Amino acid sequence: MSESNHTEVKKEKSDIYLFPNNILARKIIFIVAAILCLTPIMSTPLALLLGLILAQLIGHPYIEWNSKSINWLLKISVVGLGFGMNVDSALKAGKDGLIFTIVSIFTTLILGYLLGKFLKIEKKTSYLISSGTAICGGSAIAAVAPVIKADEKQISVALGTVFILNSIALFVFPFVGHYLDMSQHQFGMWCAIAIHDTSSVVGAADVYGPEALQVATTIKLARALWIIPLAFVSTMLFKNNGGKVKIPYFIGLFVLAMIANSYLPVVSLVSPTIVAIAKAGLTLTLFLIGAGLSKKVLMSVGVKPLVQGVVLWIAISVGSLYAILNLI
Template sequence: MQLQKTEQARIQHYLPKVIFLTAAAATLLPAVEPPVALLLGLAIAQTIGNPFAGITPKITHWLLQLSVIGLGFGMNAHMALKAGKEGFLFTIASITGTLLFGALLGKLLKIEPKTSHLISCGTAICGGSAIAAISPVIKAGEKQISVALGIVFLLNSLALFVFPAVGHWLHLTQQQFGLWSAVAIHDTSSVVGAANKYGDLALQVATTVKLSRALWIMPVAFITMLLFRNGNGKIKIPWFIGLFLLAMLLNTWVPEVSTVAPYLVHSAKTALSLTLFLIGTGLTRQAFSGIGWQPLLQGILLWVLISTGALLAVFYLV
């Protein structure tokens, strides 16, 4: 009897890990697209949970950055420069408008200032990366960071499914969809996932514009430091953007690199599916508990504003 109980305890201990690793391995198959990988991770989070919760956030962080660098080997510098110029005005207008509207909503809804600012920055620039970069500048607490991340990740996950459907419904060109998704979807992971599903040109435009948008973390962080009067805050510079640009330049002007580039891009897209799976495993019920309706409403209204405004802009101007 005691031996049977010991065996059952061992099964209960190892079974969640086996299921988790099997699901993670499945996301590496070509048939599993990024949205499916995210749903699979979400299903794991809501059922057995993440048995490796202590290490997956770090793995996700590095895997996403490596995926973005790998995608650079599928880009052409001339096309990227053209896309960057077209997305420049969209970037300035959307970031400024989102931050101002976010500050107004924060005051109207009486949201704690640091939480409100993190939600606004996450929506305006690049989701979790912006929140991670801005939080030490304002010395945000764990609760403030978790609330902002929970809201951004929730809406970011929805965007991965909603945006491609809306794009096809409105018959957006790949150029239009690339610009729209880069401006209106929070995290780089979902931008790349949605654009990759829409088409190769959409992926090139979206990745270039989104990463150029991420550079705005630095001036926004500096302004944040002045607004919150915190001279001791540290600004995290997104170094992987430089390596992405280097990969793109090598692919454009070094013939030897272009021969292996397709394999690197394929590996990056595969790694992206695994990244989205790991992100999904972090979206537990506990992650969303205690968010509060006011911060959630702020996040939704900001997302609707930037999504609608950017869609109208690309629909009629591009």
């Protein structure tokens, strides 16, 4: 980097962040905030909001590790939540949500394709946004991106769109659920179908209640399995037979955790502790997601991809809400 470019970067940081020349202070503030997210006083929406605020004020001093940290924390937390769930209840929830899952996935993908054409959005970017909205947000985008050979810019725009809308959903959905007096079962199903990312689904459902959490987590993880057929279809659509499909193996561990909790009395004794740790991990995950949404990320999304994401999200949210309130 030339001296002039280096000076320009320093100036940009000085204009944007507090303590621009004191990385130690920024790290200390960030670590203290992260530790706070592991305590019972911090809810998932507040953790996300705290991360968003810090992203704008001090930036993320560990941004290079953020993506991997979120990925592993979310998987471990979801498996941990399995220790608080019952197999019979989970099977019933999965069965109830199956038809909604199938219809919503295909409807979202078709509508996303049409919107992408209408708005003249680059093909791979549009496809990633549609895939993330249809199935499970960042996980679906991460699985499909290498299969269609998406570049860094396309992936960033799609992830930015999904994470922005996830952040909004975490605050809006519980409010709407209480306003409409939805049952916990109804709300859990709505979250699983209409919120993109597993982290925000679980976060919103946990705020609403324990039954909502079980229903939402079960349906969302069953929905996530559709990543596999979607990835294989993507190889044909984009004529790329060399892409590697990422299979969400952690869902199998979640199922094993449920089975252990349901049928092994020894495991059920420690399950409450495991679930409490898992919820703390989920809260920290949402803090890190918020901390990753810097001004640069928010600005890089662009108007057209955001419009596509918003229209898809509203369509699936309103459509599934109507169906759940009137058909269940």
